[in-house]
Amino acid sequence: MAGLANSQELDLVIGGFLRRLPRLDPIIREITEGTPLLLKLELKDPPLAAEIDLTCTPLVIRTDSTAAGTVGMAGRSEDFQRVLLGLLPVAKGINEKKLLARGSIALLMKAVPLFYVVPYIYPSYLESIGRADLIEAGEYPPLHADQPVEGIMNQIISALAYGAGYLMGFIKKRIAPRLDILAALEAMGQGLRKAGPPHQV
């Protein structure tokens, strides 16, 4: 895999991705159950410090702050890149001490599902900025234990979401390679927000 050579490049690639997250604010709040947490990411070799601040609406991304955060994840940039790609599941990263977590477990467990979702959008983001070279070929392990979807309504919505995802993937791969997946997710987020009040924070 081509590496991220220096802090500048890291900021452009991973920092750039994080700075797009506010577009997905409603979806991220659903994933984190509206928890007002401040996730601090501390990368090294090369270094980058970033915060995903969910204490305000819409969420704010900072890459220039020294705040400690309510919860944190630290690790080498290369390993974090593999987390974003889905090549390094969070549990494996923690168990192998490639990811060092910090802070309240309850809040961390609210933040961790973000890393289940990100691998589905990060590769298309890399393609969109012309850095497909960073997408590593290989076997992608499951991101977390398969959990049965409970409840008929959840099953119906999951099936519809799967269908929509399949359709987007089909169009992107076969018809319109420049299809903006983030824009589609952003539209879904707007729909979520329109349907009801956002989580109280």
Add this chain to the structure above:
Amino acid sequence: MPILGRERAREWETVWATLTRMDSLFAADPEGRGLSGMLSNLRGFLLDKFQKSDAGQPAVWYNLGFNPELIWALGVVPFCVSELAALSSIVGDQADTEAFIDLAESKGYSADCCSADKAGIGALLRGLYPEPACLVGINTPCDSQVAVVQAMAEQRNRVPLFVIDVPPYDDERTFRQVAGQLRELIPFLEKHTGRRLEWDRLRKVCETTNRTSQYLWDWMEWRSRAPTMQPSKVAAFTMVLMIGFSGSRWGLEIARALAEDARRKVETGARYFQEKARAIWYQDPVWWDIQIYDWMEAELGLVIPMDIFGYYASEAWIDTSSEESMLFGLARRMVNCHPMSRQFRGTMKRYIEDFMVLHERFQADCGILAGHIACKHSWGGIGLFKEACKKADIPLLVFEFDMFDPRILTYKELQFELKRFVEEMVLPRKGRAKPGAEHGRVGE
């Protein structure tokens, strides 16, 4: 997240939801099997308690030094009053534990008490446990327990209380004396819970405890090997196991998961960091963020093969041949094996001796006394302990902190203390030590 389909207090639901998420997260990775085994049995344990409480089974409250075998044998529901506060810190939201502490202090309980007890009292004040049929108080594992027993009695002043008074000795006469008190506890529990103790049932519970003990001894054996393969963050769980799970099948399964995980890790030999120094953590663990142990390993190469909360003494076996022998075994185990109760009664002799034994057996390079601010017994004897370490040429780090409250010593401050000690004291000494002394006592 509702538990058994019913809404519960927010703090219980937070613990439940976090446990569920952690179990799901770690079960997916083979390296997380041990942790997942612990988490799923912890969930089973909580589910069983809620199930029984919902069915109207009587609850018995007790404090930190008591082991619940007699309560399990009666088929009633044990609740250690510090249970929710500890769970919130370890597998829930630390902010809840701090809120319990603040509540207890705001109601006039002394800030000098142990945070485990203050947090327990906070949970009592919030009414977060099912109403008890009766209370069991004990004056171990430390002096702070007297305060929590008093708080229990004040909070539920119409509920009958039985107090076990453990003398400050560790001889056979002491065990017989405590066994006699357990004998008196039985009719008290029977009267107030409406259950009759069947000795065969107690025998089965004691046998479960014995099997648990065997797993804990195996676990210690696997952890004593250098390098230690199982993470440092699980070194302290014997204490939790004895207080909450002793005699239950969940306790047995947790001990089994720990032991098998330690064995598997040694056998597979997969290493994710370089072990540079081994320390006996000789006081309270960092419950408010146990992930700091991962940082110690990854960034400092510092491993905690064993700590005082994890150490399980060899006197835990319960002879199940007669009523008397079972009560004697339970008493001896509670007095002489329960971490802290064993070391924090009476003189400093055992406290120091146990440290030296652990240091030798676990091939440590140094000691770390994470001085929980409320542990007056250890602070009272700190001079003797320092002197003993100096005599044995064992580097010792001593600092003040609180195991449930990061506001006393913060994460960053703790990192600073540990980094300075390992990098400026332990590793340079190891570098100067004679060849072959990498895992032995430095300078011997």
